[in-house]
Amino acid sequence: MPAFRSLLLAGILCLQGALPAMAQAPNPDLAELDRLQTLVQRNSAEALQALQAEAPRFASAADADTRRTYLAALTDAAFETGQAAVVTQAIAQLKALAAAQHDVSAHVLAVAFEARQLAIAGKTRAGLDALARETAAAEQATDPWVRWLYHLTLGVLHSGNGQFETALPHMLRSLELSRTLPRQAATAELRSLTHLEQLHFDMKNPERALQTIRETLPLAERLGARQAQGWLHLHRGNVANVQGDLGTAMSAYRQALAIARDGGLAGLRATALNNLGDILLQRKAYAEVEPLMREAMAAYRDAHELSGVALAQANLGFSLMGQGRIAAGVQEVEASIRFMREAGAQPMEEQLLAELSRMYEQAGLYREAIDTTRQQQALARDLFHTERDQAVAALQERFNSAERQRQIEQLAQANRVQDAELRVRRLQQIGLAATVALALLAAGISFWQYRRTRAANAALAAARHQAEGALAEKNLFLATASHDLRQPVHAMSLMVEAIGLRNSDPVLRPLVADLRTSMQAMSQLFNALLDLSRLESGQPVGTQGAVDLNALLADVVRLFREQASLGGLALRLRLPRGGATVWAEPVLLRQALTNLVQNAIRYTPQGKVLVSVRARGGDWLVEVRDTGIGIAVAEQDRVFSPYYRGERADQMADAGHGLGLAVVARCAEQMGATYGLQSRAGRGSCFWLRLPAHATPAAVAPAGPVAMQAITADPLRGRCLVLDDDPHVLKAWRAMLDAWGVTAAYASTGAQAHARLDAGFEPDAIFCDQRLGPGDSGFTVLRQLLARCPQASGAMVSGELQSAELSQAEDEGYLVLRKPLDPAALRPLLETWLARQPAHTATP
Incomplete structure (x- = not known):
């Protein structure tokens, strides 16, 4: 018996040692599927053929992990080769597996692939909604590869829908998950990096996108991932295109096209063809564009990307119009516009209308160009109003919520x-x-x-x-x-x-x-x-002093006299003969008076507006009377509240946004002045502002800025250096300065600006945006450039309300210009700067 017990104990110990070894033994089916998933990145068509041949082995495997992994690899390969029927069938099999095995991972995979299908068909919003419903299930999935794919798909769809800030955390999460996968870590990391660099490009950060491409290409080459290399070359071409290097862009697109044709990658081939066509359209090589766009449309159809078909169809139409085949070209472009309208892609529809108008003008069809421009302007106005209303509604909701909470407390x-x-x-x-x-x-x-x-x-x-x-x-x-x-x-x-x-x-x-x-x-x-x-936050605006009220009011009325005349209004000014001096803050007072006069003109359809000053004890009373629509008694207590507009205001075409009188009230409160109104509905209104008088005219402060003169068409002579990281803003600067006759150089980073100086460019004026890309401070770059060019004048351009950098720049005496720049004010400044410089003998 002791010997038997010893043998039994030894057997148990051997079994205990063998079980972990059996559990850790590699699964040959999963190893083979890993090889085929890597092959998808090299040659999707070959991988799809191999996966379909192995269907008897994997599709009916007893192990649910093997079946799920096989269906995921099959769906990925089918997507890349445009086999929509295979994709649909594989998704149905994933759903069946999820139902039979209660497999959460298979269910999440099916939803993610369906969302990708919807996005390809132009229904990205529906795909995002489907993914949002599976957030909890995705985090509970046992397969880490499924969690990686879920976040990658979310990031790609948000990016495709223009929600770049929302897409970024999902992209970064997918990259983080890819590096922890027990299998397929390298190929998953490659896919995450490829989509991340595209997101950097969409977020108008071409330098960061180019850096990510350079980091990703060695990984793609090491894996032999020809598909990924093709997309990376295509994205490199996009960066070069944005930076104005069209030769490099075309070379990169052709590299991507060659890879796509060799690997049977329909989506990549279509995109490369379409991008080549865009550059050739810029160069007006219309005859070369036509065959490329017909091939691109066929490739997009093979990939079942309907939105891509519409884009290629629009480019085909523009190429036909450029060759003089106007009717045929317009038919193609209008079909593309109809698709964009039905898909709800209003920004793309607006861009196509703008390009169609330009082609009409090029063809000499000015009436059609005007009609198309009006459609484009109406759509652009609707887009702006929609974005503005959404921003104001969100802001009002947050303000109301805080106010209700404060009252409850x-x-x-x-x-x-x-x-x-x-x-x-x-x-x-x-x-x-x-x-x-x-x-x-x-x-x-x-x-x-x-x-x-x-x-x-x-x-x-x-x-x-x-x-x-x-x-x-x-x-x-x-x-x-x-x-x-x-x-x-x-x-x-x-x-x-x-x-x-x-x-x-x-x-x-x-x-x-x-x-x-x-x-x-x-x-x-x-x-x-x-x-x-600024006023509600209590930020200091300036110091109070003596202000010449007569001069200030004359200047304000002068600003609005033409507007009133065009509207059929009589704008009159009545001032005391002996003059009127008040104790106030000049900037706040000017803002308050400007808003009162503008408000009176806006709400007076016909009749007159009278601005007057009268003495009241030791004060001066400013009154702005109008014969406009008036204000009901029940509404008069609320007219100085932000965003409030009366019932009759909604019936007017230009009723404002309910902010002007709120600014008047805040200005008066900060100056210690009193304000109010008298009004009758349908009879007109009188708004008044009462300010303390000042008896020392010698100390009177300037009334404020005078009206700018109209811009002349005389060309300017001089050189200008402009820095801005937004390519659209740089294009706008280039268009305006070219029209003024100014020789200019442009840069998006500090390094590029210094390179322009190293190449011999000597600017007379420098305009530097405050917000440049990562690693660049606009103020620091401006100081460095002015130090290198002591003969030049410079200014920092900013759209911010207040920041430490702006305060420092103004304290040190640098000129700060606020966005949006007014060309009528900018040109006299530039004329003054250029007039101080000697004439250049040569152009760069």
């Missing part, structure tokens, strides 16, 4: 304080009627109650602090949002100036005038938002 604290006071009174009554011992006890209870009251007061102070914090947060959000919105408006203002100077067609002049009017309206909205944010 104040009411709760008031109730607690009232309860405390009642308890104290009861205790005092008990103390008067009790003995000395009870009086001592009452004193102790009173002390305890005092501590509770003090705690209640502390809670009330905390609630007030919380409300002030919410207001500060709202102001910070407003300043940031205004900066982001100012950037495209800044580019548009420069482009409109260039178009106006180059336009010689009298038919297009009214359209250019409408563009200038729209730009002024957008600038007024941004300025009002920033003024309100």
Whole structure:
């Protein structure tokens, strides 16, 4: 028996040692699938053929992991080769596996692949909604490769939908997960890096995208991943195209096209062809574009990318129009525009309309060009209003939420304080009627109650602090949002100036005038938002002093006289003969008076507006009277609140956004002035501002900036260096400065700017954007450039409300220009700078 027990124990020990070894033994099926998944990155067509041949082995395997991995590899290869039927069948098999085995990983894979299908068909929003419903399931998936694919797909779809800030964390999460995978780590990392560099490019960071391409290409070459190499070369071409190096871009696109044709990659082939066609269209090589676009459309159809088919079809139409086949070309372009409209891709529709208008003008069809431009302008206006309304609605909701919370806290604290006071009174009554011992006890209870009251007061102070914090947060959000919105408006203002100077067609002049009017309206909205944010945050604006009220009002009325005349209004000014001097802050006073006059003109369809000054005791009373629509009594208490507009205001075409009078109120409060109104509905209004008089005219401060003169068409002579990391803004600068006759060099980084100087470019003027790419400080770069060019003048261009860097620049005497730049103010400044410089003998 002892011998038997020893043998039994030895057998058990051997079995215990063998079980872990069996568990760790590699699965040959999974190893073979890993090889085939790597092959997908090298040659998708070959990998798909091999996977389909191995279907009897893997599709019916007993191990659910093997079946799931096989279906995932099959679907990936089918996507890359454009085999839509294979994709649909594989997704159905994944769903069946998920239902039969209760496999969460298979279910998440099926949803991710379906979302990718929807995005290819132009339904990206539906794909994102489907993925959002599976967030919890994805995090519970046992297969780490599934979690990686889920975050990668989310990032790619958000990026394709233009939500780049939302896409970035998912891309970075997929990259992090790829490096921890027990299998397929290298190929997963390669795919994550490829999509990440494309996201950097979409976020207008070409330098970062190019750096990621350089880091990723060695990994793709080591894995022999021809497909990834093709996409990386294509993205390298996109970067070169944005930077203006068209020769390098075309070479990179041809490399990508060769790889796509060798590997049977329909999607890559279509994209490379379409990008080549874009460059040839820029060069007006229309005959070369036509065959490329027909091949691209066929490739997009093979890949089942309908949005790509529409883009290639539009380029085909432009090539036909360029060859003189106008009717055939217009038919193709309009079909593409209809697809974009039905798919809800309004930004792309607006771009196609703009290009179609340009082609009409090139063909001499000016009436068609004007009609198409009007459609494009209407769509652009709708896009702007939609974005603006969404931003204002979100801001108003946050402000209302903070205000409601503050009121609730104040009411709760008031109730607690009232309860405390009642308890104290009861205790005092008990103390008067009790003995000395009870009086001592009452004193102790009173002390305890005092501590509770003090705690209640502390809670009330905390609630007030919380409300002030919410207001500060709202102001910070407003300043940031205004900066982001100012950037495209800044580019548009420069482009409109260039178009106006180059336009010689009298038919297009009214359209250019409408563009200038729209730009002024957008600038007024941004300025009002920033003024309100700055005033509510309590930021100092300036110091108070004596201000010549007569001169200031004359200047303000002069600004609006033409606008009133065009609207059929009589704008009159009545001033005291002996002059009027007030004690006020000049910037705030000018802003308040400007808003009052503008408000009166806006809400007076016909009649007159009278601006007058009268003495009232030791003060001066400024009144702005109008014969406009008036304000009902029930609404008069709210007209100075932000975003409030009366019921009748909604019936007017240009009723503003409810910010002008709110700015007037904040300006008056900061200056210590009083303000108010008298109005009758349908009869007109009188808004007034009362300011303390000042009796020393010798100390009167300047009234403020005078009106800018109209821009002349005389060319300028000189050299200018412009730095901005936004390629669209650089194009706008180039268009405007070329129209003014200025010789200019452009750079997107500090290193590029110094390279321009090293190459011999000697600027007379330097304009440097405050926000450059990572590693560059606009202020630091400007100082370095001016140190190298002591003969040059310079300015920093910024869209921010306030920052430490801006304060430092202004304290050190540097000129800071705020976006969007007004060409009417910029040109006189540039004329002054260039006039101080000697003439150059040669051009670079």
